[in-house]
Amino acid sequence: MGSFSRFSACTFAFTLLCSTPVLAQEKAEVMHWWTSAGESAAVKVFADAYTKAGGTWVDNAIAGGVNARAATVNRMVGGNPPTMAQFNTGKQFDELIENGLLVDVEAIAQAGKWRELMPKPIIEATVRDGKFYAVPVNIHGQNWMFYNTKIFADAGLEPPKTFPELIETGEKLKAKGVIPIALGGQPTWERNLFSALLVGHGGADLFRKIYGARDVEAAKSDKFKEVAELYGKMRGLVDPGSPGRNWNDAASLVITGKAAMHFNGDWAKGEFIAAGQTAGKEYGCTIVGEGKLVIGGDVFVFPVTKDAGAQAAQQKLAAVLLDPETQLAFNKKKGSIPVRLDVDVSSMDACAQKSHAVLKDPANQVEATEIISTPNFTGAMQDAITQYWNTSSMSADAFVEKVVTAMRSAS
């Protein structure tokens, strides 16, 4: 081992010495968490586009968003930042901006007219003090309901349009021996289901008041209690094997015809596509309730660096990511829709086109929890929601009480 490692260390040092001056100009180390098959195919679109533009893309993928973000922050604080790093659209990188660790891309944003092309919630989530501090690259709709078309056709039922209707339909499906709702029984997905219900039945305004303003009055309102009660009733529409299940296993219950409906973000489409199914044929997607779409997504940020080569690379990257062709190719693979609403989406699948059409009306754009709420408050809400969901004896009032406590105590 000794001689081998010494040899490789020498080679490494040698390579480093030789290559640094040459590559430094356009070398971009990119940290992200896109590691699944579909995701890595998507990020490859960016890598190829950047290579074509004359740069060198150094891929640093770390599995799991939490791990990847922690690694990025550690490296930034340690003074050895990557050239570009992925975050979710929203508050995750607030403190990095406050501490002067990120470069703004306002000049490129103005040249590219980003403010005219992107939905307002996405712009607001990336602009601080009037400057763009990140490049949004996609839009994910988070409150889609995927359903198995054959199950509904066989049962002679229509996919529900509202949540009270969904509970009725669900009971009928249950009587026929089908699992009405396939749920990944992990706190994140239980919260996601609750969010879909809150925005679909309670309305966008209530959603913003609860997650964004932490309005105690809103939490104590009759409407919120109604939402809580509906959520309580939905417990009965889930199969006993749900707790602990992964979301992709839940989606596959719908794919294989064991379950009728599945609430998830549009990233779940990847599972249907991988199973060889087509949107609008074997499966459908719809927004239950008022038809508002909860949107979040991914952004790339550019850590402050003294390295002139890295600075040049950052400028180049910011422009490459939003090229219309690249946007279309990337989002087809990722399952999201282009962040620029001027891109022609007619070549995308039915669900993506629906997304695009819904978002054309600004009134339908609702900010995701990552945008309007701190990770800490979202987590506290998640604790309350998962307790309520899993404790069938817990009343809606007790849940409201927990939500109020979370509003008051979370930072």
Next chain:
Amino acid sequence: MATVTVRAAATGAAAPAARPRIGRGLPAALALVPTALIVLVVYVGCMLWTVRLSFTSSTLLPKFDFVGLAQYERLILNDRFVVSAQNTVIFGVLFIAGCLVLGFLLAVFIDQRVKGEGAFRTVFLFPYSMSFVVTGVAWQWFLNPGLGLEKLVRDMGFSDFTFDWLVNQEMAIYTLVIAGIWHGAGLTMAILLAGLRGVDEDLWKAARVDGVPPWRYYLSIVLPLLRPMVVTATVLLAISVVKLYDLVVAMTGGGPGIATEVPAKFVMDHLFERNNIALGTAAATLMLVTVVIIIAPWIYARYVRSKGRR
């Protein structure tokens, strides 16, 4: 750890008695410097850093303000932390007791000079060679009502059979205990078996002459002799109780609801996922304080007082 090394080094150097005094201590001390530095900087330093951060309002990045005990107040009012603490107690007591009892029984069983002892020993110790993550995933599949044991028994014709502990809020914590015991009993067995092999065979013969039944022999004569082994096993098991994290993440993810949350998971989630360093470090500090409170009297009794008597 450090004390043990000191003693070992000291006795090692003391063996050739003719050496001059300076030459005896210096190499040992020099050899210890790196370890001592690491212990001081990494362990003690990080501990103090953690305690300091727990009195701040840090969120994503460390801040050095001072907010007094605010984070601790929050912690005590936090349902999830309270449940986590209770779970540690439930899991700790049942897991340690279960491992000791089962481990002792297995050790006694093997000590009967059974045929194929080596094979049994390997089989019983085998679970310990797996990580908690693998253990957790395997038991999750096995106990999943739709996939594992319940389905198997139902498919065999017992359609009323129910075993849904994994997805039942009240019982889920006990599934962790089961998986934990499965994992840890083998190690306990190995430690106790080593002890059993050290027990003088004449004792057994004498007991038989006196007509002592075997269970009585093991319980009243052998077990007291095994006390040091039992203590060792208990300490090892207790350590895995405090740092219990991977088993929970792999098996239940803390659910259903928050039924199987544990303090270590609370700390990790708040540090990395929820951008709440202050609350996470407060929970970590509270864990440290608890461990110190439990261990301090024992350390005192074992090391400080006995030295004083000598």
